[in-house]
Structure formats: C-alpha cells, structure tokens
Amino acid sequence: MSETQAMARRATNSPAMDRLTRVGLVCRALLYGLIGVLAIQIALGGNGGREADKNGAIGKVASLPFGAVILWIMVVGFAALIIWQASEAIFKAHRLKDRVEPISRVVVYAFICTALLTMLLTGHTNSDDERSRDVTAKLLDLPGGPFIVGLIGLGIIALGVYWMRYGIKKQFREHLKPMPPRASAMMSRLGLAGYLARGLIAALAGVFVVQAAITADPDKAGGIDATLRAFADTPAGPWLLVVVALGLVLFGVYCLGEARWRRT
Numbered sequence: 001m002s003e004t005q006a007m008a009r010r011a012t013n014s015p016a017m018d019r020l021t022r023v024g025l026v027c028r029a030l031l032y033g034l035i036g037v038l039a040i041q042i043a044l045g046g047n048g049g050r051e052a053d054k055n056g057a058i059g060k061v062a063s064l065p066f067g068a069v070i071l072w073i074m075v076v077g078f079a080a081l082i083i084w085q086a087s088e089a090i091f092k093a094h095r096l097k098d099r100v101e102p103i104s105r106v107v108v109y110a111f112i113c114t115a116l117l118t119m120l121l122t123g124h125t126n127s128d129d130e131r132s133r134d135v136t137a138k139l140l141d142l143p144g145g146p147f148i149v150g151l152i153g154l155g156i157i158a159l160g161v162y163w164m165r166y167g168i169k170k171q172f173r174e175h176l177k178p179m180p181p182r183a184s185a186m187m188s189r190l191g192l193a194g195y196l197a198r199g200l201i202a203a204l205a206g207v208f209v210v211q212a213a214i215t216a217d218p219d220k221a222g223g224i225d226a227t228l229r230a231f232a233d234t235p236a237g238p239w240l241l242v243v244v245a246l247g248l249v250l251f252g253v254y255c256l257g258e259a260r261w262r263r264t
Helices: 003-012 015-043 054-062 067-092 096-122 128-140 145-168 171-175 181-215 224-232 238-261
Strands: none
Touching (some): 015 067, 015 224, 128 145, 128 181, 128 224, 145 171, 171 181, 181 238, 224 238
16 A cells, blocks of 8 residues: 555544544435425425425525535535545455445435535525436437436336345444444334335336336436325325335434444
C-alpha cells in the first residue's frame, strides 16, 4: 500500500469520519421516514400533491423552518456516506462481488447529494418518476434497447427479491455491533419490516421496467412514487399502500438505530 493510500485509509477510519458517517445514517433515516409518511398521506388522500420519493422528501425538508440548514447538514452527511462506502469498496472488499454493494450505494448517495444541492441552489428537483422515464426512453432508443431495458428490469426484480431474503434471514445483523437484548430484538423486527417493504417496492418497480421493455413505452416505467401509488390500485386498495409505507417508516427507524449500532 502506498503512503497516499495509507493516509486515505487512516482518514476514513478516523473518529471524526466515524461521527460524520453516523450523521449521514441519521439523514438516511430521515429520508426514508419522510418517504413513508408521504406515501401514507397519499393512501389517505391528503399529501397536497407532493410525490412520495426522495425528491418529495427533500422538498418536504426544504419547506420546514431552517429547512436550508437541515439540507446542508444532509449534504455533509450523505457526502460522508459516499466516502465511507467508497473506502469499503477500495480497502475492505477483496473480491469483485463484494465491491458491488458499496459501489451501488456510492451511486445512490451521489444522486441524493445531487438532488439536495439542486434543491438548495435552484429551489426544485426533478422527480424520480421523470428521471426514470427519461433514462428508459434513452435506453430504448439504443440498438437492442428493449433487450437492455428488459435486463435492467429483471435485475431490479432480482434486487427486490434479494432485499426480501436479506430481511427474512436477518443478514443485516452482520453489520451491527453487539447490543443489549431489547435493542437487538427491536432492530431485528425493524430490519425485517424495512427490508421486506424495500424489496416489494423494488420488485414491483422492476416489473414496470420490464413492461416498458416489452411495450417499448418509457411511460410504463416509474420511480418510487409511481410504484407506491400502484400498490393502492391493487384489489387490497390503499390499505396495501399503507402497510408498505409503514414498512418504509420502520426502515427509517431501523436506519436511526444503525446510526448508533452500525459497524463503520
């Protein structure tokens, strides 16, 4: 390892970086909790037209007193999460397959940071639905576009199944520190509910992407908001959306617990 790499590793393992990473985990908890709350409001018919996705949650934060201050804190927190996951991929993952998860999180956190900065600098952000449809349309225009989009859709479905399995087997506990019995039991329940909800949302979003590939219609694809609203259109009605949304709120609480108990 070169001297530069050694310095970078020491910096990412410093107490200051650990504290910033935990701030980022709190910000992540806030984001998921707000998405769940917005989805519940959609199910009950009163969210004022705000979309239940990351951008809708960011907009909700921006409307709060001292919203800009909170958004800047979130920028710092998610930037710390990017550095943390990048260091996991570079320094701790020794096999290619072990690098996939931290790298994917770097991409997601980078998108969130971009959305936060866009809101701070321009006062608005594009919705996940718009972004998903735009990206799908561009991919469909490529040679073999429908095949590419179909593979992406199947990959998203596989991710949803993976998250549900991850939650059922409680594999998330591998990343948590030892904790008191009551806290341990609570984190197990929260993680199970949260990952099941995330898995269901991802699987349904993947189905929509596959439909877009089959029909060559980018409007079939959608982001988190469109996927959540689709749960309300099932025979179970809005109550299924309420259940899934509560799962997201519980995942937000789990992320809050991660800020205390996660190994970083």
